[in-house]
Amino acid sequence: MDIKEYIQSGVIESYVLGLADPAEVAELQKLRLQHPEIQQAITDFELSLENSAAANAVPVPPDVKAKIFSELLLNSPKEQQAAVAPVVEMKDAVVNRYSFLRKVAAAAIVLLLGSAALNVYYISKYRSVAKENADLIAERSSMYVQKDVYDTRMREMENDFRMLADTSMIKVDLSGTGIPGKGGNSAIVFWKQDTKDVYIAGNKLPPPPSGKQYQLWALLDGKPIDAGMIGDCATICKLKNIPAAQQFAITLENTGGSPTPDLSQLMVIGKVGG
Amino acid sequence: MKAIERYSEEQLIIMLKQHDQTAFSYLYDNYSASLYGAIVAILPDVESAPDVLQEVFVKIWKQISAYDDSKGRLFTWMLTIARNTAIDTMRSKSWKNNKRNNELTEDLITGGVTASPNTDTIGLRKIVHSLREEYRVLVELSYFEGHTQDEISRKLGIPIGTVKTRLRKAIAELGTMIKM
Known part of the structure; x- marks a missing residue:
């Protein structure tokens, strides 16, 4: 070649x-x-x-170099400092925006975690308060019931008191004194003279065995008259109407009562006006 | 020519490949006007020249790792980028104009070439304009407008072989003129 x-x-x-x-x-x-x-x-x-x-x-227009450096996001050469000032600002702005966004993101995460923690705290708080509230509602209901009981009992006692305070009411003390083994027994019979109703109160008798019940008797001229069975009265029990009697006595009988008293089971006895 | 005062070309290339900003600034200060002259010579309108120069330097910065000094000098590589970018810009503009005016591409090319030599042409193009007409047209079409020899053959109705030999002679003559 x-x-x-x-x-x-x-x-x-x-x-x-x-x-x-x-x-x-x-x-x-x-x-x-x-x-x-x-x-x-x-x-x-x-x-x-x-x-x-x-x-x-x-000759190249003077702003071209700054534009190139700006487009490439390069630091400005010293001799072009003034011309490329906007480049620096842009970079700073970008950096600032990123750092601002990062701060915002960090703050958002902190808030989110805080909110989650508060949610957990408030849920457990809510549960305990709800339970407390339910307990209080139950307690209040039971107190209402109890109040009704007391109200009822108080009304009964008021009635009893009014009854006992009645001037036509006479009191008959029944005692076990003189009856062998029954010395501690006692009971009080109230007898309303205008209506002839009989009440019993203040029993000091042992609880009756199962299948047995106490029975009140009115004695008129030595003859026993059934005055009624003594049940579970809170205060004073209203028994039968007895027109006339000289004595009252209580015997232990089979549940439901007997036509005639079992005198071997005499618990207490008392004389009217005695 | 502004000689490299602070860096040898070897040093400059090494620094540029490391994306050294000082080197890039130095490169711009020393070569931007030369490349700008080449760009202005190609573009029909000077208005877009600053944007083209900007694009060229952005490409230089981004593509410096692709530069191979065994294929040629750094300036030759940069000049090729400048020429290609300028032609691409011109073509995208011609295409837009062409579309808008509903003209044929042939008319545009032929019009560009057959137009009487511009009195304010500069640089390499000015040298090209001093070539004889049959050479000038070929250099214009190939170097300044970026057409392939095949395209030139078709546009001008000249056999491809003739285009090839004539263009080779034209460029040899242009080379002699440039060296003077």
């Missing part, structure tokens, strides 16, 4: 100007390594082109 002819063919200039086709480029790349004069010719033309471009340089 005639190297000189190759160099003068224009292929080198085509290559440097970017007009050579791929085959020409490949050939030249190979030849430049083998022939220093081809390498030299290439470099020479490159330098000529570079010099020519420099000779035909056109």
